[in-house]
Amino acid sequence: GPLLWEVQGQRAPSYLFGTIHAGFEADKELPAWVWDKLGACDTFVMEADLGKVGLAELTRMAALPDGQSLAAMMEPGDWKELLELTGLPESTLRGHQPWFAVSLVLQRLYPTPVPLDLALLRRAGQLGKDVAYLEDVKLQVDVLARTITVQDLRELLRPDGKGRRQTAALLAAYRAGDLERMAGVVHEELAENPKSYELLYSSRNRDWIPKLKDHLARGHAFVAVGAAHFPGNDGLIELLRSEGFVLTRVVEP
Secondary structure (H helix, E strand, C coil), rough: CEEEEEEECCCCEEEEEEECCCCCHHHHHHHHCHHHHEEEHHHHHEECCHHHHCHHHHHHCCCCCCCCCCCHHHHHHHHHHHHHCCCCHHHHHHHHHHHHHHHHHHHHHHCCCCCHHHHHHHHHHCCEEEEEEECHHHHHHHHHHCCCCCHHHHHHHHCCCHHHHHHHHHHHHHHHHCHHHHHHHHHHHHHHHHHHHHHHHHHHHHHHHHHHHHHHHCCCEEEEHHHHHHCCCCCCCHHHHCCCCEEEEEECC
16 A cells, blocks of 8 residues: 555654655545545645746756766767657757756656656645645755766666666555565665765655654644655654654555
8 A cells, every 4th residue: 555654743643655756646546545644734745845946947957067968978879769768859968967867768668747746745735735845956956966877877778777677666666555675676776876875865864854853743744755765774764763753554444
């Protein structure tokens, strides 16, 4: 089932919900009782305010430094595959960083009309909930720029690539509600590149805890962040338990 935990607060419970950023259609796949938990809360908390940065600024943030070219960083066959898969002209892609291309490829491989976190945000807005964010979107983009490489892009483009395999495994585990299987994929990333893992997950988890403590202690908060932030001793579940919170997995009523 859904990766949803109830968190005991001082006055009322809150909820910690794990999301996935591509390949899952909330309106079709998320059970009504998860939406009901959101409806019962006063505050919706998510990673970053994605609407704060317009398309023009996001494009600027994704640009490579002058004189650099994504095409020059890639093998000709991979560059051709990127152009064919995205359907975009060379002039659009050549000057952008690998993380930007990865996001485009994921959308082509796993079409998602409205990403899960944005679907939740939209519902929270319709219900008049307060909305809070855990980090600045510019920090999030900076982390992506520092951790996603041309090699990651290559492994996602190739049908037999590691990135393609890991993404499919994460999505299958997410749909099954299997956090242990997700942890296996995430920890594979840890073993291969501990510095990137620290930047993407561990350090951000630690930074989020003080902000989460306030919301969760007060109660009536629905927190939605990437489920990959949950597993392990440095994951949000164990970090919150170490702060004295009681977390219980919610199963279908």
